[in-house]
Amino acid sequence: MTQLVQAIVLGLLIGGVYALMASGLTLIFGVMRIINVAQGAFLILVAMITWWLWRVTGIDPILASVITTPLMFGFGWVAYRLLLSRIRGASPSMSVLLTFGFALVIEGVLNVTAGNKFKSATPSYFEESFRVGAISLPKAQVFGFVAAMVVLAALYYVLTRTWTGRAIRAATQNPSGAALVGVGAAGTAALAFAIGSATTGVGGSILSVLYPFFPASHYDWISRLLGIVVLGGMGSLPGALAGAGILGLAETLTATYGSLNWSTLVFYIVIMVVLLIRPQGLFGAKLREDTV
Amino acid sequence: MTRLKAIPRAHLIAGLCLVALLVYPVINPWQPYPQAVMLLAFLLAVQASSWNIISGYAGYISLGHSMFLGLGSYTVGIVAARWGVNPLWIAPLGGVTAVVVAVLIGSVVLRTRGHAFVIITIAMLLAAQILAVNFKSFTKGSDGITLDLPFWDRDFQNIPFYYAFLILMVLTVLFSAWIRRTKLGTGLVAIREDEGKAASIGVDTTRFKIVGYAASSFFIGVAGGVYAYYLTFINPVGSFAILGSVTIVLAALVGGRGTLYGPVIGAFIVQVVSEAATVYGGGGNARVLVFGLALMVVVLFLPKGILPTVQAWWRARHPEKVEYTDQAGALSRTRVAVRERTEPSPAPAQGEVLLDVRGVSKRFGGLTAVDNADLTVRQGTITALIGPNGSGKTTLFNLISGGMQADSGEIWFDGRRIDGLRPWTRGHLGLGRTFQVTRLFKEMTVQENVVAPLPDSRWRTMLSDAVHGHEAARARELLDTVGLGRFADQPAGALSYGQQKLVELAQVLMLEPKLILLDEPAGGVNPSLLGRLTEVIRELNRSGVTFLVVEHNIPLVLDLCDPVVVFSHGAPIAEGPPSRIRTDPVVLDAYLGDDWADHGEDGPGDNGHGTTAAAREAVQ
Numbered sequence: 011m012t013q014l015v016q017a018i019v020l021g022l023l024i025g026g027v028y029a030l031m032a033s034g035l036t037l038i039f040g041v042m043r044i045i046n047v048a049q050g051a052f053l054i055l056v057a058m059i060t061w062w063l064w065r066v067t068g069i070d071p072i073l074a075s076v077i078t079t080p081l082m083f084g085f086g087w088v089a090y091r092l093l094l095s096r097i098r099g100a101s102p103s104m105s106v107l108l109t110f111g112f113a114l115v116i117e118g119v120l121n122v123t124a125g126n127k128f129k130s131a132t133p134s135y136f137e138e139s140f141r142v143g144a145i146s147l148p149k150a151q152v153f154g155f156v157a158a159m160v161v162l163a164a165l166y167y168v169l170t171r172t173w174t175g176r177a178i179r180a181a182t183q184n185p186s187g188a189a190l191v192g193v194g195a196a197g198t199a200a201l202a203f204a205i206g207s208a209t210t211g212v213g214g215s216i217l218s219v220l221y222p223f224f225p226a227s228h229y230d231w232i233s234r235l236l237g238i239v240v241l242g243g244m245g246s247l248p249g250a251l252a253g254a255g256i257l258g259l260a261e262t263l264t265a266t267y268g269s270l271n272w273s274t275l276v277f278y279i280v281i282m283v284v285l286l287i288r289p290q291g292l293f294g295a296k297l298r299e300d301t302v
Numbered sequence: 303m304t305r306l307k308a309i310p311r312a313h314l315i316a317g318l319c320l321v322a323l324l325v326y327p328v329i330n331p332w333q334p335y336p337q338a339v340m341l342l343a344f345l346l347a348v349q350a351s352s353w354n355i356i357s358g359y360a361g362y363i364s365l366g367h368s369m370f371l372g373l374g375s376y377t378v379g380i381v382a383a384r385w386g387v388n389p390l391w392i393a394p395l396g397g398v399t400a401v402v403v404a405v406l407i408g409s410v411v412l413r414t415r416g417h418a419f420v421i422i423t424i425a426m427l428l429a430a431q432i433l434a435v436n437f438k439s440f441t442k443g444s445d446g447i448t449l450d451l452p453f454w455d456r457d458f459q460n461i462p463f464y465y466a467f468l469i470l471m472v473l474t475v476l477f478s479a480w481i482r483r484t485k486l487g488t489g490l491v492a493i494r495e496d497e498g499k500a501a502s503i504g505v506d507t508t509r510f511k512i513v514g515y516a517a518s519s520f521f522i523g524v525a526g527g528v529y530a531y532y533l534t535f536i537n538p539v540g541s542f543a544i545l546g547s548v549t550i551v552l553a554a555l556v557g558g559r560g561t562l563y564g565p566v567i568g569a570f571i572v573q574v575v576s577e578a579a580t581v582y583g584g585g586g587n588a589r590v591l592v593f594g595l596a597l598m599v600v601v602l603f604l605p606k607g608i609l610p611t612v613q614a615w616w617r618a619r620h621p622e623k624v625e626y627t628d629q630a631g632a633l634s635r636t637r638v639a640v641r642e643r644t645e646p647s648p649a650p651a652q653g654e655v656l657l658d659v660r661g662v663s664k665r666f667g668g669l670t671a672v673d674n675a676d677l678t679v680r681q682g683t684i685t686a687l688i689g690p691n692g693s694g695k696t697t698l699f700n701l702i703s704g705g706m707q708a709d710s711g712e713i714w715f716d717g718r719r720i721d722g723l724r725p726w727t728r729g730h731l732g733l734g735r736t737f738q739v740t741r742l743f744k745e746m747t748v749q750e751n752v753v754a755p756l757p758d759s760r761w762r763t764m765l766s767d768a769v770h771g772h773e774a775a776r777a778r779e780l781l782d783t784v785g786l787g788r789f790a791d792q793p794a795g796a797l798s799y800g801q802q803k804l805v806e807l808a809q810v811l812m813l814e815p816k817l818i819l820l821d822e823p824a825g826g827v828n829p830s831l832l833g834r835l836t837e838v839i840r841e842l843n844r845s846g847v848t849f850l851v852v853e854h855n856i857p858l859v860l861d862l863c864d865p866v867v868v869f870s871h872g873a874p875i876a877e878g879p880p881s882r883i884r885t886d887p888v889v890l891d892a893y894l895g896d897d898w899a900d901h902g903e904d905g906p907g908d909n910g911h912g913t914t915a916a917a918r919e920a921v922q
Contacts, residue, residue, distance in 0.1 A: 039417075043417075045417055045420065045421065047365075047424075093598070093602070096602055097601065097602065097605075100605065101361070102417065103357075103361065103363040103420070104601055104605060106363055106365070106420050107363065107551065107555065107597060107601050108597075108598055108601040108602065110365060110548070110551075110597060111593075111594045111595070111596070111597030111598035111601060112594070112598060113594070114548065114590050114591070114593055114594025114597065115591060115594035115595055115598065116594075117590050117594070118587060118588075118590040118591025118592075118594055118595075119591065121587040121590060121591070122587055122591065126587070229424070229428060229544050230428065232424070233421075233424045233425040233428050236421040236424065236425065237421070237425055239421075240418050240421050240422070244416075244417060244418070271432075271435070271436045272436060274428075274429075274432055275429060275432050275433065275436070278425050278426070278428075278429040281422070281425065282410055282422075285410050285411060285418065285422070286410050289413050289414040289418070290414065291418075
């Protein structure tokens with residue numbers, strides 16, 4: 011029983027972090043219909059920067075997101091202006107290929123500069139745990155979860171309570187309508203891409219503590235995040251949250267009762283089963299199939 | 303010599319290249335290194351050409367296509383190691399595994415439109431890798447499987463593989479060319495161009511995509527079996543490498559995706575560059591960087607690829623003569639023949655109900671576009687559906703043709719309830735439609751556009767030749783009927799709006815329809831062609847085709863159609879023969895306006911209904 015509760019709590023903690031990582035991806039897709047395949051590479055890039063900051067200055071890796079978040083915001087803005095804005099209006103597949111190429115470039119650069127070895131940031135609390143009754147909660151997981159929830163709440167606030175957020179949501183739902191009432195699609199898109207990238211600032215910092223990583227880890231992460239987004243319904247923020255929770259749980263439960271080897275596979279099996287039953291994902295709206 | 307000239311230039315060049323490649327090892331037999339580079343280029347060409355079927359023709363990008371190479375390798379490797387068979391003889395087994403897996407994945411992911419596919423392809427590649435690591439009893443996990451060395455003399459080492467991969471490459475290109483020539487091929491391109499429209503002309507998009515995906519996997523699987531023998535060693539990381547997928551995508555993209563020879567050209571370029579990057583750039587790290595940069599550069603600056611860019615340049619240098627609509631031909635009295643449906647169901651007698659819409663509603667949020675509407679269309683009529691903009695006419699069309707699902711109500715067609723059926727099934731039953739704003743497949747030729755529709759769901763139809771044979775002949779005939787026969791080989795996007803309307807009508811006729819829904823057929827068609835259009839409609843109607851027409855050109859409607867149904871606020875408010883509709887006070891109030899009652903038979907002058915001189919003539 012304790013084992014089950016332990017697994018569930020851990021699963022939810024992991025799910026929270028996944029949700030944050032996937033939120034940027036789903037936001038970018040929602041606004042621009044762009045699948046940012048480089049999102050995983052952004053995460054690894056941030057993890058690498060965080061690791062380096064932690065090694066050089068001794069700053070707490072999760073706190074380092076105060077630095078990495080604005081950095082990634084700017085990075086995302088520039089990336090959009092320089093790269094993605096050039097293929098606006100091209101078929102969506104071109105953006106997949108472009109961001110895939112971008113991911114490879116980031117991987118290649120990290121390979122050359124940081125080397126091809128596994129790294130992990132290990133702050134002092136790395137191996138400590140909070141104990142609640144019989145359940146032990148690794149401190150790093152808890153801190154990561156709290157940071158993720160704070161950022162998600164802030165994101166939610168920005169999207170629902172500010173003009174900027176409403177502009178982004180308007181552009182999500184009806185780009186031409188939004189343009190009519192003065193919400194420029196290009197500016198909004200750049201902003202959304204920057205915000206989506208900024209979420210990897212926190213996500214990547216958390217990642218550097220919770221998971222060992224090396225440049226090519228981004229494939230693993232992007233397929234996990236894309237899985238979450240597909241499961242939840244592409245473009246839906248609540249969907250990403252639900253998808254992340256479910257997959258976090260599935261993963262820890264398999265790791266607890268099955269074996270660690272199979273837990274990643276369970277991830278993919280869950281996605282296929284959901285797609286079999288609900289092709290549009292849990293929270294995805296069925297697209298209007300005809301628009302003339 | 304004249305026969306040689308009849309072969310298209312591209313095929314001729316390809317043939318010459320093939321001869322050179324066949325001869326090369328004979329001329330230069332004892333150089334294993336260049337042979338190895340070449341045979342890897344053949345392997346990449348096999349993969350890129352195969353990828354091109356689902357991602358080039360159908361436009362569904364796969365980023366995990368190297369999975370099929372790994373599946374082929376493992377299938378052949380495992381079987382060869384267990385039963386001591388030579389991998390070369392059982393390589394086709396690898397293709398079978400690839401096809402089975404493609405069908406399984408495809409039937410889950412390809413049922414819907416959109417982006418899930420690309421995502422799942424990456425995920426499945428990684429899942430395959432995990433499976434290969436964990437299924438130790440079969441795959442020996444991360445240790446990998448070692449195969450026997452080739453049975454031939456070491457001196458010949460690469461030559462047999464050189465020819466094996468060369469043959470596979472030729473077969474793949476022939477296979478790809480064959481698919482592109484069939485209606486399967488035109489259907490796949492139609493899906494890329496406009497999936498909703500494709501579904502409306504009888505293309506079973508789900509099945510087409512799954513078949514396309516499976517077809518794109520077979521030769522890669524076979525090649526995987528041969529490749530395992532070439533390497534004599536397979537392991538999970540090497541077999542299911544994502545970088546392998548990158549090279550496939552890059553090769554097809556560089557050469558020109560969607561073209562026949564582009565992926566092959568790209569494969570040779572990418573293989574040579576990759577080899578150079580490994581030799582001069584310091585190994586694998588450099589390759590990732592080079593491939594990433596290359597991918598970005600190609601997407602940003604050469605999105606169509608080398609071959610189409612060169613072709614476009616060539617065409618700009620050698621312009622063809624401009625041709626015009628065959629007005630004389632179009633206006634001549636070529637008889638409009640409707641082909642008998644291959645499986646004639648007992649057609650309802652004249653005057654029986656063909657289409658029956660019962661209490662159908664459709665809401666978009668708070669807006670009720672169609673509100674508990676009833677509509678019957680009787681066999682043999684040309685029924686008009688008129689009403690103000692926004693009264694729900696086009697939405698009703700979408701509900702009938704299956705582009706949208708109704709919230710409530712029933713739709714019956716030819717004695718069958720159809721509101722739960724997919725759009726293509728409705729097409730197969732004999733229900734065709736045109737669109738208010740034409741939706742031709744702009745990158746296909748006019749002829750391909752007309753050949754694309756499928757009147758039934760049989761495999762034989764799907765695999766029938768779309769370039770020669772009776773389907774193509776039929777398309778030509780229909781194009782002549784609408785006066786556009788001369789344009790058969792032009793890209794549809796080059797046509798004027800009015801011409802596109804006519805092509806769309808020809809396209810629908812290819813479905814051998816019993817009922818055609820025409821959404822504003824007269825809009826944008828010039829007066830003389832409009833005359834021809836009404837004539838075509840009348841003739842088709844005489845030969846048994848029923849029409850339901852949405853049109854704002856009231857003189858045309860009153861002249862052509864009987865009965866006329868008037869829609870307002872999502873439901874019919876009046877129905878009857880034109881003479882009665884013209885004077886119906888309810889209709890005058892809701893739509894026509896008082897002018898109509900005053901002007902009587904002649905209709906109004908310039909009252910803003912867009913009446914044209916020809917249309918007025920048509921009334922008189």
